[in-house]
Amino acid sequence: MFNRLADFIVFEVSGLQADTSVAQSLHFFVMDITKIFFMLILVIYLMGLFRSFVSAEKVRNYVQGRKEWVARSLAILLGAVTPFCSCSSVPLFIGFVEAGIPLGVTFSFLIASPMINEIAVVMLFGIVGWKITALYIFSGMVVAFVGGIIIQKFKPERWVEDYVWKIRMGEAQTLEQDNSLQARHRYALTEVKTIVGRIWKWVILGVGAGALFHGYFPQEWASNLGDANNFLAVPMAVIMGVPLYSNAVGVIPLAEAMLLKGVAIGTTLAFMMSIAAISVPELVILRKVIKWQALALFTSIVTLSIILVGWFLNSIL
Amino acid sequence: MIEVKVLGPGCKNCQTTHKLIADVTSENGIKITLEKVEDMAEIMSYGIMSTPGVIVDGKIAHAGGIPDKKTILSWFKSSCCPADDNCC
Numbered sequence: 461m462f463n464r465l466a467d468f469i470v471f472e473v474s475g476l477q478a479d480t481s482v483a484q485s486l487h488f489f490v491m492d493i494t495k496i497f498f499m500l501i502l503v504i505y506l507m508g509l510f511r512s513f514v515s516a517e518k519v520r521n522y523v524q525g526r527k528e529w530v531a532r533s534l535a536i537l538l539g540a541v542t543p544f545c546s547c548s549s550v551p552l553f554i555g556f557v558e559a560g561i562p563l564g565v566t567f568s569f570l571i572a573s574p575m576i577n578e579i580a581v582v583m584l585f586g587i588v589g590w591k592i593t594a595l596y597i598f599s600g601m602v603v604a605f606v607g608g609i610i611i612q613k614f615k616p617e618r619w620v621e622d623y624v625w626k627i628r629m630g631e632a633q634t635l636e637q638d639n640s641l642q643a644r645h646r647y648a649l650t651e652v653k654t655i656v657g658r659i660w661k662w663v664i665l666g667v668g669a670g671a672l673f674h675g676y677f678p679q680e681w682a683s684n685l686g687d688a689n690n691f692l693a694v695p696m697a698v699i700m701g702v703p704l705y706s707n708a709v710g711v712i713p714l715a716e717a718m719l720l721k722g723v724a725i726g727t728t729l730a731f732m733m734s735i736a737a738i739s740v741p742e743l744v745i746l747r748k749v750i751k752w753q754a755l756a757l758f759t760s761i762v763t764l765s766i767i768l769v770g771w772f773l774n775s776i777l
Numbered sequence: 778m779i780e781v782k783v784l785g786p787g788c789k790n791c792q793t794t795h796k797l798i799a800d801v802t803s804e805n806g807i808k809i810t811l812e813k814v815e816d817m818a819e820i821m822s823y824g825i826m827s828t829p830g831v832i833v834d835g836k837i838a839h840a841g842g843i844p845d846k847k848t849i850l851s852w853f854k855s856s857c858c859p860a861d862d863n864c865c
Contacts, residue, residue, distance in 0.1 A: 515841060516827040548828050548841075550786055550817060555826035623818070630822040634837045643848065650845040745786075748817070 462498070466491035489671035496586040496663060497656075500579065504655050507578050508648030511542060516552055524559045531565045536604045539572030540597070549573075549742065553749050557620065558629050564612025570746075571762055572604035575737045579659065583666070583712040588719060596729050599773065603733065603765040610761050619754035666713040693727045694770035701734030702763055711735050725777050730770030737762050779809045779853065780835070784820045785828035787813075794829040794843050801849045809853075 466487050470476055476483035519538045523531045549570060556566040576597055584593040711732050718728045743755055750758075781798060785791030795813055802809050814820055814832075823832060827841030831852075838852045 511842075517824065517840070520826060548788075548826075551820055551826045551828055554817065554821055558821070627818050627821050629824050631824040633835070646845055646847060647842070650843060654843055 462491050462495040465494055485671045489667060492586060492667045492671065493664065496583060496667060497660075499582045499586060500656060500659075500663070501652055503578050503582050504652045505648045507541070508651030509644055511651075512644040512647045514538070514542065516542065516548070516555065520555050520559050520561070523556075523561055523565065528562060528565065531561065532568050532605060532608055535561075535565050535569040535608075536572040536601055539569040539604065540576040540601065541578075542573065550745055550748050553746070554624055554627055555629060557624055558627060562612060563616045563620070564608045566608075567611045567616070567758065568604045568608030570758075571607050571737055572600065574739070574742065575600040575604065575733055577736075579655070580712065580736065583663070584715075587667070587712055587716050592719075592725060592729070595725070595773065596732065599729055599769045600733060600737075603737070603762065603769055607762050607765045610765070611757060614757055616750070616754045616757065619751040619757075621749055621751065624749050669713045669717070691771075693724070694730050694774065695767050697723075697727050697731040698734040698763055698767050698770065701731045702738050702759070703740065704735050724774045726770040726773030726775075729773060730766050733766045733769070734763065737766065779807070779833060780812075781809045782812045782814050782832040784814045784823065784825055784830035784832065786817070786820075787815050788828070790843055791829040794831065797843065797846070798831070798849055801846050802853070805850065805853075807853045 469490050470483055470487045474486070476486065519535075519542065522538070523534050526534065553566060553570070556569070557563070581593060581597065584596055715728050715732050718731065719725065738759055743759070746758075747755060781802075783791060783795045783798065785794070791813070795811065798809075799811055801807075802811075820828070820830065823830065823837060825837065825840050829839075829843070830837065830841070831839040831844065833852045839848070
């Protein structure tokens with residue numbers, strides 16, 4: 461469907477020859493833009509609808525008091541489907557601590573949530589296909605799972621700021637809420653408007669960059685850069701990615717360019733994960749609840765797990 | 778006078794919510810006192826984990842995400858003009 465639309469716009473309306481690189485780039489651009497916006501609107505809407513049923517408060521109640529591996533799996537799954545703005549991580553953290561949920565499980569949630577989010581997944585799916593997308597989601601979950609377990613081994617409780625333990629969550633009465641399907645539909649629509657309104661420029665820019673690579677990328681470059689795939693490529697990509705901070709939308713065209721250049725999938729996904737999982741703004745916000753030792757531990761363990769996953773993917777693919 | 782509090786550590790969404798409530802209420806002639814709460818202990822005392830949260834007269838009206846205009850109006854249903862057919 462999107463292919464035919466792009467055919468129509470590029471070849472018939474603008475009358476370009478199919479074999480020129482301008483036409484190829486334009487075709488790729490139109491097809492990707494329409495496909496990605498269509499999917500973004502659909503997915504954000506569905507997630508908004510879903511989120512109107514699942515709140516962070518409910519998540520806490522599901523996770524509380526479960527066996528550890530069950531709690532961890534639940535926390536990661538919920539982290540993957542409930543993106544929160546990074547400033548929400550502090551109240552979330554306190555809420556989890558207060559419910560007696562082990563810190564390792566909370567960290568698993570904190571790792572999974574920014575790394576796996578619907579916008580990144582849609583963009584990846586639209587640009588590089590479902591196989592790499594599935595691999596990305598799966599690796600993200602593995603990093604969150606293993607990372608949380610290792611962090612737990614260091615007994616991070618001692619590095620939680622004292623005041624956090626003292627906070628007691630109250631339970632205020634809830635105002636009568638409109639739980640009709642209509643209200644949920646309105647909520648989901650607002651989500652679509654806010655999120656698409658915020659990211660549309662980046663999507664166009666990102667896909668545009670990807671389209672340029674598509675039409676104009678010289679084949680010789682790819683073979684030259686192919687030999688960058690040595691053992692050190694993964695840690696180098698990750699160490700470069702950690703201090704970089706970008707939203708998922710900005711990273712994906714970059715990842716596409718890397719894949720086109722012949723950088724291995726494990727290296728590329730590790731790079732993407734390192735950008736998404738750890739960011740300076742998030743660390744600054746988390747510093748409000750945990751001491752720097754815990755932040756250093758969090759950063760180094762997530763970095764290490766991502767490197768391991770990158771190596772593993774490179775070795776099996 | 779209705780007491781409204783916007784709970785949140787001061788992120789973009791919280792500011793947008795704060796402004797939206799101010800706009801919607803003044804457009805509709807609803808008199809409120811609007812306050813921003815950024816203190817974590819106080820935010821948590823309402824049992825809210827997803828910000829921005831909105832407290833109307835001590836009760837949780839909203840948690841997580843930016844509310845839309847219709848939802849905001851629905852919080853003040855009982856205090857709006859009796860002439861409005863949709864109301865009460």
